[in-house]
Amino acid sequence: MHIYEGILAGTAHGREVLLAGAAIGAAGTALGLFKLDYERVPRAAVLSSAFFVASLIHVPLGPTSEHLVLCGLMGLILGWAAFPAILVALLLQAVFFSFGGLTTLGLNTLIMALPAVACYYLFGRAVRSGNEATVFAVGFAAGATAVLLGAALNAGSLTLAGKQFREIGMVVAALHVPLAGIEGLVTGSVVVLLRKVRPELLDAPLLASSGQEIRHG
Amino acid sequence: MVEDLLPSHRGIAVGLARRWLLALCGAMLLATPALAHQLYVFAHARGSMIQGEAYFRGKIPARNLEVKAIDPDGRTIGQTSTDEQGKFRLEAKYRCEHRLIVATGDGHGAEFTVTAAQLPHSLPTRGPATHDHLSPNEGRRPPGENQQLEVIRAEVAALRDELQQYEQRTRIRDVLGGIGYIVGLSGISFYFLGVRRKRSNRSA
Numbered sequence: 001m002h003i004y005e006g007i008l009a010g011t012a013h014g015r016e017v018l019l020a021g022a023a024i025g026a027a028g029t030a031l032g033l034f035k036l037d038y039e040r041v042p043r044a045a046v047l048s049s050a051f052f053v054a055s056l057i058h059v060p061l062g063p064t065s066e067h068l069v070l071c072g073l074m075g076l077i078l079g080w081a082a083f084p085a086i087l088v089a090l091l092l093q094a095v096f097f098s099f100g101g102l103t104t105l106g107l108n109t110l111i112m113a114l115p116a117v118a119c120y121y122l123f124g125r126a127v128r129s130g131n132e133a134t135v136f137a138v139g140f141a142a143g144a145t146a147v148l149l150g151a152a153l154n155a156g157s158l159t160l161a162g163k164q165f166r167e168i169g170m171v172v173a174a175l176h177v178p179l180a181g182i183e184g185l186v187t188g189s190v191v192v193l194l195r196k197v198r199p200e201l202l203d204a205p206l207l208a209s210s211g212q213e214i215r216h217g
Numbered sequence: 218m219v220e221d222l223l224p225s226h227r228g229i230a231v232g233l234a235r236r237w238l239l240a241l242c243g244a245m246l247l248a249t250p251a252l253a254h255q256l257y258v259f260a261h262a263r264g265s266m267i268q269g270e271a272y273f274r275g276k277i278p279a280r281n282l283e284v285k286a287i288d289p290d291g292r293t294i295g296q297t298s299t300d301e302q303g304k305f306r307l308e309a310k311y312r313c314e315h316r317l318i319v320a321t322g323d324g325h326g327a328e329f330t331v332t333a334a335q336l337p338h339s340l341p342t343r344g345p346a347t348h349d350h351l352s353p354n355e356g357r358r359p360p361g362e363n364q365q366l367e368v369i370r371a372e373v374a375a376l377r378d379e380l381q382q383y384e385q386r387t388r389i390r391d392v393l394g395g396i397g398y399i400v401g402l403s404g405i406s407f408y409f410l411g412v413r414r415k416r417s418n419r420s421a
Contacts, residue, residue: 033406036406041406041407045400045402045403048399049395052392052395052396052399053392053396092398093395095395
């Protein structure tokens with residue numbers, strides 16, 4: 001779900017889109033850093049690491065392959081702090097694995113972190129529900145929405161950069177539909193698990209296993 | 218108390234979570250030489266036939282992709298596509314630099330240049346005059362020597378391929394290094410948060 005390094009730097013419109021993306025990405029990162037508090041630092045670090053490593057696990061899709069992005073989960077847990085977490089992970093991916101690149105870093109941060117923040121506002125409240133099925137459904141929706149929003153932002157910035165990139169944007173968007181399903185399943189399961197073992201990560205009460213009460217010895 | 222002897226549901230859930238994490242770590246280790254959408258192209262000429270292959274990181278063949286050959290003036294001088302193994306063959310019509318461009322259609326692409334010097338003199342030249350630094354007298358050499366040269370070229374091509382593979386491998390130390398950076402950065406942010414808290418304490 002990233003814009004390939006070098007594809008936009010070749011045209012004037014492309015460079016404008018890159019610059020605008022970098023500016024908005026920097027603003028989001030500044031806001032995220034401002035909102036980062038003691039509790040969120042380790043969370044951001046762990047999720048940043050997970051995002052960084054998840055890029056190595058690939059699902060072959062058509063002529064290309066995609067990997068889990070975990071943006072929905074990051075948004076639910078981190079809120080605005082998703083911006084710095086994703087920026088750091090993308091930077092390290094670019095340096096260590098040569099995925100993406102430095103010129104597209106700002107725009108790619110925006111493409112992935114903005115959907116994460118959107119998920120925070122859209123699903124942050126609903127994920128605190130006391131019903132396990134609802135929690136899973138909300139997690140699924142968050143994971144899938146983040147991927148689809150990211151794909152839409154990706155396609156949108158390619159279209160803004162010029163008509164010649166529109167086709168690429170469409171192909172990328174189409175490839176992300178199956179990924180959204182996988183991402184939804186993973187995010188849903190992780191959110192249910194978190195509610196059962198580490199509910200404080202989601203600022204939510206402990207979710208009891210269905211039909212059973214928790215005994216305090 | 219009986220409850221004390223029974224593991225709590227929370228304990229079971231934590232155990233489950235640990236097992237999940239272990240499984241996930243296992244999957245990550247298995248998937249480490251993973252394919253990525255990073256595409257690579259490699260080619261060499263044998264006679265007038267350019268042979269090459271396109272693959273994703275980790276030597277996963279890039280199947281059924283269009284391969285275009287561009288001359289130094291930017292004109293398309295040949296077109297083919299990769300087969301099921303990601304390999305392609307292209308008959309060179311001119312003795313000039315062939316820039317081979319492969320694109321996956323989603324914005325990922327790669328290119329590789331086959332120099333004019335690798336192509337036989339029998340082909341018509343095109344573009345700027347080609348200078349042969351390597352083999353100016355190739356045509357005048359005895360046939361045995363040409364054959365040896367061919368063998369050496371094939372060996373060098375194989376070596377280059379191997380070198381490229383080596384450079385692309387994602388190593389576990391890259392992964393650990395990246396995670397180390399993240400831990401370090403979180404340490405730095407704790408420092409700055411501490412400074413912020415001290416200041417607000419002082420002003421309060």
